[in-house]
């Protein structure tokens with residue numbers, strides 16, 4: 841059992857690294873946020889916390905708990921539709937890191953949210969089924985939908 845898990849981790853590690861999944865521990869620019877900017881940062885932060893914990897499980901730093909992953913992925917899926925309401929045009933007050941491009945390419949932004957919802961749903965289903973390798977692969981896919989949107993629609997870290 842242990843051997844299979846370790847082999848799966850070794851196999852998946854490069855993909856996980858490439859997808860930037862180990863960056864979920866990033867320092868947030870949260871301090872001093874108010875109103876809708878704070879609301880969306882809170883939402884993103886709670887999704888980030890879940891992803892970080894799943895990443896720790898995938899890396900073997902925490903006990904792998906497929907049932908917890910299933911519930912967390914489901915929570916991400918259910919919370920994500922809120923994203924559509926949390927980015928009204930021009931809501932860029934400090935310390936927001938959102939880019940004005942969101943409103944120039946709103947269709948693409950919303951599609952990326954939809955894609956994330958889809959992948960989160962798949963992760964929840966796979967985690968319920970319990971096959972560790974499929975869970976890890978799907979976790980990578982979900983993580984890529986997060987980083988894809990951040991790459992295009994969020995300011996790069998300044999520090």
Ligand code: HEC
Nearest residue numbers: 868869870881884887888891936937938952953956986989
């Ligand atoms: C459709 C685009 C989009 C998707 C999908 C998306 N994000 Fe974000 N995320 C953003 C934007 C834009 C910001 C910056 C918001 C701001 O600063 O006003 C952000 C900010 C964040 C932050 C920083 C919050 C803070 O406190 O400053 C974290 C953490 C985060 N996202 C995690 C995630 C995770 C994890 C996922 C996937 C499960 C995800 N995001 C999916 C667009 C997205």
